[in-house]
Amino acid sequence: xKASAYLxxxxxxxxxxxxxxxxxLLIRAGFIRKLSAGLYHFLPLGLKVLQKIQxxxxxxxxxSGALEFxxxxxxxxxxxxxxxxxxxxxxxxxxxxxxxxLEYALGPTHEESFVSLMKPILKSYKDLPKNVYQMxxxxxxxxxxxxxxxxxxxxxxxxxxxxxxxxxxxxxxxELMRRTYRKIFTRCGLATIPVQADSGNMGGSGSExxxxxxxxxxxxxxxxSSCGYSxxxxxxxxxxxxxxxxxxxxxMQVVETPGKKTIKEVSEFLSLTEAETIKSxxxxxxxxxxxxxFIRGDREINEVKAKNILLANELRPLADAEIQELGLIPxxxxxxxxxxxxxKLYFDTSILPEKGYVVGANELDKHCKNFVYARExxxxxxxxDFALVKEKDPCPKCGQELTLEKGIEVGHIFKLGQKYxxxxxxxxxxxxxKPTQTTMGCYGIGINRTMATIIEQDNDDKGIxxxxxxxxxxxxxxxxxxxxxxxxxxxxxxxxxLAKGIDVLWDDxxxxxxxxLRDSEMxxxxxxxxxxxxxxxxxxxxxxxxxxxxxEQLTYQSKQALWEKVEETRHKLHQELQGPGNS
Ligand code: ATP
Ligand code: MG
Numbered sequence: 039x040k041a042s043a044y045l046x047x048x049x050x051x052x053x054x055x056x057x058x059x060x061x062x063l064l065i066r067a068g069f070i071r072k073l074s075a076g077l078y079h080f081l082p083l084g085l086k087v088l089q090k091i092q093x094x095x096x097x098x099x100x101x102s103g104a105l106e107f108x109x110x111x112x113x114x115x116x117x118x119x120x121x122x123x124x125x126x127x128x129x130x131x132x133x134x135x136x137x138x139x140l141e142y143a144l145g146p147t148h149e150e151s152f153v154s155l156m157k158p159i160l161k162s163y164k165d166l167p168k169n170v171y172q173m174x175x176x177x178x179x180x181x182x183x184x185x186x187x188x189x190x191x192x193x194x195x196x197x198x199x200x201x202x203x204x205x206x207x208x209x210x211x212x213e214l215m216r217r218t219y220r221k222i223f224t225r226c227g228l229a230t231i232p233v234q235a236d237s238g239n240m241g242g243s244g245s246e247x248x249x250x251x252x253x254x255x256x257x258x259x260x261x262x263s264s265c266g267y268s269x270x271x272x273x274x275x276x277x278x279x280x281x282x283x284x285x286x287x288x289x290m291q292v293v294e295t296p297g298k299k300t301i302k303e304v305s306e307f308l309s310l311t312e313a314e315t316i317k318s319x320x321x322x323x324x325x326x327x328x329x330x331x332f333i334r335g336d337r338e339i340n341e342v343k344a345k346n347i348l349l350a351n352e353l354r355p356l357a358d359a360e361i362q363e364l365g366l367i368p369x370x371x372x373x374x375x376x377x378x379x380x381x382k383l384y385f386d387t388s389i390l391p392e393k394g395y396v397v398g399a400n401e402l403d404k405h406c407k408n409f410v411y412a413r414e415x416x417x418x419x420x421x422x423d424f425a426l427v428k429e430k431d432p433c434p435k436c437g438q439e440l441t442l443e444k445g446i447e448v449g450h451i452f453k454l455g456q457k458y459x460x461x462x463x464x465x466x467x468x469x470x471x472k473p474t475q476t477t478m479g480c481y482g483i484g485i486n487r488t489m490a491t492i493i494e495q496d497n498d499d500k501g502i503x504x505x506x507x508x509x510x511x512x513x514x515x516x517x518x519x520x521x522x523x524x525x526x527x528x529x530x531x532x533x534x535x536l537a538k539g540i541d542v543l544w545d546d547x548x549x550x551x552x553x554x555l556r557d558s559e560m561x562x563x564x565x566x567x568x569x570x571x572x573x574x575x576x577x578x579x580x581x582x583x584x585x586x587x588x589x590e591q592l593t594y595q596s597k598q599a600l601w602e603k604v605e606e607t608r609h610k611l612h613q614e615l616q617g618p619g620n621s
Contacts, residue, residue: 039511040532041545045082048557058254060493061186063502067560069510076183076191078486083561086510087489088194092173094225094507095196095483102218104169104198109151111175115141117150121461126351132177132191144177149454149480152199153462160201162467166476167207169215171198173485185254187486188446188494194485201459202477203468208453212244215451215481219248222483223448225615227505228492230448233259234269236342237452244453248483249445252494257447260440262433269434271442272342276425277432278387287394287410290374296403299369301335304405308396312336315396316389316409318371320356320381323348328356328364328381331424332373332397334388340426347384347422372398372406374414385411387421446491449483496585502562503585506611511543513604514563518551518570528569534597540604559584565607567600583607 047068055072056062064070069084080088096106118124118131124143132144145151152170160166173196183191198215202208216232223230228250235247247270249259260274261267298304305312315335321344323329329348331339344353358368364379373383374397389395391411399406411419430439459465459476468474489508496503506512513535517528525546532544543563545554551570558566564584572578573594581590581603594600 039543041543041547044543046545046547046557046561047081048560056186058185058188058494059497060188060490063493063497063560063562064186064490067502067557067562070187076180076189078187078190078192083510084489087504087508088485090508091226091485091488092194092196095173095222095485098218098222098225099171099196099198102169102214104171104200107152107155107170107172108174109145109148109155109172111145111177112142113145113148113151115143117154118143120154121150121458123150130178130180132179146176146178147195147482148172148197149199149458149478150462153458153464153478156199156201157462157464160464160466160476163203163469163474166466167200167202167211169198169200169211169479171196171481186490188254188490189256190486193487196483196485198481199454200479200481201464202479203466203474205477208477208479212451212453212479215479216246219449219451219481219483223248223488225507226488226492227507227615228448228488228495231259231261231268231445232451233445234273235450235452236270236272236346246451247445247447248449248451249447250491250495251443252446252491253444254494255444255446257445259443259445260427260431260433261443262436262438262440264438265433265436267433267435267440271427272340274427274440275423275434276337276388276427277434277437278390278421279432281390281392284392287392287408287413290406290408290410290414292399292401292404293407294403295370295405298403298405304396305335308405308407310396314394316373318373318398320361320366320371321348322354322356322360323350324352328360329384330371330381331384331386332389333386333424334395337386337388337425339386339424343424343426347424366400367398367402370398370400370402370404372400372409373411374406374409375400384424385419385421386424388425389419389421391419446487446494447484448488448491449481451481452479454478454480497562498587500556501560504562504564505615506564506608507615509562509564511541511563512608513540513542513565513567514558514561515542515544516554516558516566516568517544517546518554518568519574520548521574524569524574531597531600535601535604538601538605540601540608564611565604567604583611 049066052062053065071079131146134142176195177192183189200211230248232246233249235245237245258271260269260271298307301312301315301317305315312335316332317335319331319339321329361368394408394410397406397409429442433440456477465473465475493502535542566582568580577594578591581592
């Protein structure tokens with residue numbers, strides 16, 4: 039491709055709303071343009087990258103035996119009502135009515151569509167297992183679309199759904215998808231870590247997210263360098279050391295704590311550590327009932343863990359007025375209650391039942407010292423794991439220290455179980471001739487997010503550094519000369535490379551050398567050949583591998599010799615991405 043006939047609408051300035059480097063570079067290097075919040079146009083350069091990623095995903099999915107489909111994006115409300123998600127999906131689902139006032143949604147995901155499609159097709163155990171997928175546009179009205187195409191409102195997802203007779207078969211496909219994902223991301227040049235993920239209230243039994251470690255990641259990963267454990271903090275249990283030996287704790291005693299409401303204020307006032315106090319977290323659950331979670335003062339609750347324990351879709355903190363309505367005092371609530379209140383009490387596992395803590399006294403300006411669960415509360419201690427794990431907490435597998443990292447989720451594999459096959463009664467004739475309920479898995483990859491994440495991982499102050507597998511072009515040929523004679527030789531080289539099947543972009547534009555070289559770096563094409571002054575004088579051209587940044591001055595001998603050098607490098611760069619992966 040000649041740049042003069044192509045479109046390289048690069049821009050100098052970072053767009054004001056682009057706060058992460060992938061967003062900035064995709065716009066500045068001419069890959070995407072913004073239409074409105076969370077909506078992006080893909081320009082020819084951007085589309086080429088997207089298509090190359092899709093090709094890798096498609097090749098690996100097909101190799102795994104999955105079957106490609108394409109389903110309508112627009113989905114009727116009945117589908118979602120049947121699985122009870124029409125209301126549950128809330129505001130994230132774009133909804134609309136047709137001319138007959140019938141309701142539809144622009145699919146944010148396609149479990150319902152695929153299950154209803156496959157139900158009459160899968161009849162017998164002989165039709166199983168099947169893994170079906172599509173690569174298609176999804177719509178999600180995200181609360182905060184941001185980071186360009188990392189969190190947009192319209193994006194392409196590869197979504198796959200597998201159908202099985204039993205758990206064992208589901209497990210096999212799940213493991214196959216796990217390996218397939220590792221291959222896909224390795225081929226895309228991305229270093230991913232599969233982490234244990236929360237399966238939420240979807241009722242599934244196993245789930246892993248494929249994460250790329252990045253400071254802009256919206257997820258927090260807990261990693262153990264000793265045993266290799268990796269989990270999303272939402273899923274990582276807090277391992278609590280049990281009490282060595284019970285110590286005698288003096289009687290519970292009310293103490294004055296005037297105006298001291300927060301854990302910090304109370305612990306400082308009483309000269310104790312925050313870990314020697316218990317705080318109460320008051321929650322409104324699904325706007326239906328109240329929960330009070332008691333957790334050690336130095337700990338925070340994790341919302342996802344809390345939602346799972348409380349079987350909640352929505353949680354919010356109670357307002358002071360609501361706390362007062364319960365007969366409690368904001369800032370002074372404790373677990374020792376004289377009378378019944380309209381709230382359920384929960385204790386976090388961080389609380390040791392035999393140990394003494396400071397708790398709220400349920401009286402203004404007062405706390406209680408020496409609260410011991412086993413002594414003050416009737417019944418056996420039942421602790422729930424609400425707590426968010428912190429840096430240096432013990433690994434749930436081996437007990438060594440955890441480290442926390444931020445990560446971007448590029449893919450997700452999930453044992454769905456029978457939620458959807460039950461909702462749509464997808465049963466098949468079993469081996470015993472009787473109808474048998476099927477079980478399912480689902481597997482997603484965000485194509486646009488993958489593209490942006492590659493840039494987050496590999497860039498420098500000059501621009502993007504594409505891995506050769508997804509780069510918009512493999513070779514960038516930059517001619518800086520304006521002399522017809524030299525241009526003639528360069529044109530022949532260009533034609534020769536094209537004829538050899540090399541995807542080359544020749545920057546033949548009539549622009550200043552500085553401008554052309556800057557564009558080439560920013561666009562991030564892996565192999566760069568520059569024909570400048572030294573070509574006219576000494577038949578020399580420069581050869582650079584973008585990611586290594588080392589410029590070689592080579593003497594031009596023949597088109598064939600040049601091609602051989604390009605081909606050898608191309609091969610090497612492709613080979614590196616085929617590696618054993620990081621499984
Ligand atoms: P997140 O927690 O980031 O919102 P999710 O859990 O909602 O992601 P899934 O429903 O598992 O995501 O979707 C599968 C994949 O689709 C994700 O791993 C991600 O790569 C991609 N994806 C999800 N939401 C978006 C979005 N708003 N923009 C771009 N890609 C997305
Ligand atoms: Mg989401």
